[in-house]
Amino acid sequence: MAFDEELAQLQKLSGEYEPEATGPLVGERQSSAAITTEYANADPIYRIKTAALPAKYAYFRTCRGDGHCGWRAIAFTYFEALVRVGNATKFTEEEARLSSMHNLLDSAGFPHDVYIDWAEEAFDLLRELAQSLRNEDGRAADLLLHKFNDLGTSLSIMTYFKLLASAWVQSNSENFKHFVPMGDVKTYCSLNIEAANCEIDNVAIVALSEAIITPAGIGFEIMYLDRSPGEEVNVTPFSQPTDHTGMPLPNPPVIRLLYRPGHYDILYKAGDFSPTVQHQPVQPQTPLHVALAAGYHDSFIPVDSNVDVMTMIPGMYSTGLGQRWPPVSYDFDPSPTPQAQMTPVQPYAPTPTPITSVPSTHQEYMSPVHASHMAHHNIQLEQPPVTLPIHPPRPPPLSIERSPLTIERGGPFRPSIYELEPGFASGQVHSLPFQTAIFRNSHYNTAHFLNPDFQPEEWSPDTEYSTANKGKYKST
Amino acid sequence: MALSTGTRANGGAATVAQRLQKELMDIMTHPTPGITAFPDDENMTRWTATIDGPANTPYASLVFKLSMEFGATYPYAPPTVLFKTPIYHPNVDMSGRICLDILKDKWSAVFNIGTVLLSLQSLLGEPNNASPLNGQAAELWDKDPAEYQRLVLARHKTPEELDAGGL
Incomplete structure (x- = not known):
């Protein structure tokens, strides 16, 4: 009896245990080779999959594992993808588009004066980023990272996204009701999307993708890293933006998340960061x-x-x-x-x-x-x-x-x-x-050999051993 | 985990105080019958609220006093709410602690003081007898409404009695 109670107590403690989340809310971009290193001693499937990762996805960014990581990763990468597009007008369009969805928030029953604070926070960020792009000060990426590492800002924007996701699910309940228990979309949204401390689930991911990401012309993929058989992470596309005629957009920016059971981080391909040249004065x-x-x-x-x-x-x-x-x-x-x-x-x-x-x-x-x-x-x-x-x-x-x-x-x-x-x-x-x-990286360029006056460097024993006393050598 | 403090020029990022200020305005300009709430002091992190017992329940015509405390992460974390008036109810313990999902893991940042108090008011008439803090009350609720009513009234104190008792 006492044993059972003790067990129940331990079970309770274990159920309530939450590891202290550390690290920045959104980390710096780093080489995804760090993930390979992290799994160097893990089981073979993880080793193989993570070893293949850096070749396709050159960089990654951590998100703090505080239960908000998926929400934060999507919100952050949405803004970041807009920055990568580098078109200040796009930010204004996005603000107008997001505002136009507020009637969904109203019909879902969210009080306007409550959600408007969170919306304004997102709009402020859109405006600041657009201003930075207009100024061509190159600070947009830094500004974004800084803002998302402010807990208040980041929570505001995430909450705004949550409400948009919830409103989207509720206004498209026909599409979603088969994916929620008992088909009770309203309850599901309040418990699994609107709740302040809930990890993002697939319903919410699909909702955010449909409501926010795809209409912005942004692609969205999640790479699942788990123990399933295979040699690479499993890629699931969530958004493949199309133009008015339904044709896929050429080279849209793509949001890529890395999912490890219970946690989301952000992945990038090397090409994601082909710098937008228009902001950079061309070097003479x-x-x-x-x-x-x-x-x-x-x-x-x-x-x-x-x-x-x-x-x-x-x-x-x-x-x-x-x-x-x-x-x-x-x-x-x-x-x-x-x-x-x-x-x-x-x-x-x-x-x-x-x-x-x-x-x-x-x-x-x-x-x-x-x-x-x-x-x-x-x-x-x-x-x-x-x-x-x-x-x-x-x-x-x-x-x-x-x-x-x-x-x-x-x-x-x-x-x-x-x-x-x-x-x-x-x-x-x-x-x-x-x-x-023609001769960029000239010294590497074998085209020099075509030059009739080309004089290859020649090895001479005399000079080879003279480096130690070259002062003397030069003076002779 | 403190939220960023300091006001922002263009009105974004409501800090805890700003948000509560806004809620106070809302409560004062659109009062909800059967519910009151007011901050205890200037920093607004502690409030005292009252709810009227709903009609056609054992709590009809009784008034209950509650305390609300708002942490630095409000509204991203729920306030701590306690019944100050002793209450006999399946989901409230003898110290006034409340078992209600929206005050725990189901809290959402869209909830506010008004929605919390309305939820508590409806909890009085619709207890969750499946997970009681007060097992006896949960049992009597269905089995012996008369005895339940007697115990509710026996435990209740009016706000005047509470004040006299030094609370």
């Missing part, structure tokens, strides 16, 4: 060799310990690094401009390669030190696929993110001072000079 193009010509003699330091020249020789190693040669993929980052201009929120991890990541390099994804490399890589990616008679099988380097300093180069040559010059890694200079149409 400067002849690049001028920038490269200066100061090389003294500054060449035979770089980083992780440069292994042998790995640059195809076929030298049977697995791993050697694989980086043949599969050249352009599709994962169509962005014409480097990442660095997106927002000051650093670090943004580099875009992953299509090849499954090697765990030992994960730290490098997340380390701020390497943030500059990423900008560098993206520049490389825009390089057109040059194929030249001289080196046909060696297209310019593309899949090289795994070890940032290792191989930013196009062919099986030993490191040249022109690529490994230390100033390169800092990233300040080169976004500017490498934009020429």
